[in-house]
Amino acid sequence: MGTSLRPLTMAQTVAKNLKEKILTNQIAGGEPLRQDAIAKSFGISIIPVREALRQLEAEGLVQLIPHRGAIATELTVDKALEWIHMRLLLEVDLLGRAMDVMTDEDADRAETVLSLYETNLKNRTHIEQWSDFNWDFHKALYAPANRPETLDILANLHKKSDCYVRLQLLDGDNVERAQSEHRELLDLYRARDKDGATKVLAEHIINVANDLTTNLPSSA
Incomplete structure (x- = not known):
């Protein structure tokens, strides 16, 4: 996996x-x-x-x-925000569904993926795969929902927004915040705090949008 x-x-x-x-x-x-x-x-x-x-x-x-x-391709905030808005709608719903049926083993799998991701962020290694690690972590959280079609759509959205996510993570401050948000999300997931986890996930995705708004030009 x-x-x-x-x-x-x-x-x-x-x-x-x-x-x-x-x-x-x-x-x-x-x-x-x-x-x-x-x-x-x-x-x-x-x-x-x-x-x-x-x-x-x-x-x-x-x-x-x-x-x-x-x-x-010209990297513009308009395109990035459209993809991120779709992610927000789908991922928050999918996380809630996953948490209704998740097991401790599901949380352990997400922990394993996140630990690998954190190691590479800390050491600034395999930068070209950072967005893949990010998607692997999110996918591990959502997998228990058993919604393969939704996961396929999200995989495509993550692939399209790959360049924007990596652009965001090249900023050291953004890396630290993303790591903190991922850890908080995993802790709430493991504790089966669905309201808390979906709130943190929504804020996490919105923060990505806000970061890109300040770093990318508008297409207007």
Whole structure:
């Protein structure tokens, strides 16, 4: 279960490199991503570059436009807030349903995932997988609800908002607060305090939205 730490393929290495440049605005929104130039810079064929761009398209970081090629997506608060609002509606409901039927073993599984996540945040290791660890923790909390279709929708939302979550977590203060909120959420979950847990979860997701509002431009 969860995110495994495994060597990156060449396509993943290219995707990771491009992702970091887009997130840090070294590659600006709307800037073209020439496959031949990228392949040359890595000393590789164009095939893994194409795969990397498809990965980034799935994460919302790249747009593949017919007859134009790939361009970097502009990160705007409007898009992020739409996804986060959908997360808020679905996740609070799903957590409540999960807590009606959860067991101590479910809480233990969430604890295991969170501990791995916290270790990597503390050591600032495997940064490219932080958002995966975040989703794995949330998914572990919601799993007892047995709502696979809702989980699929949420997995897609988390994937789309991957870049925004990682952008938020690159701020050290945000990392500390997120860790504290996750721990509080898990404690309430284990104590089966549904009202408290759903309240903390809602505040946690709203805090993500507030952080992004201050760090991203509007599309207007």
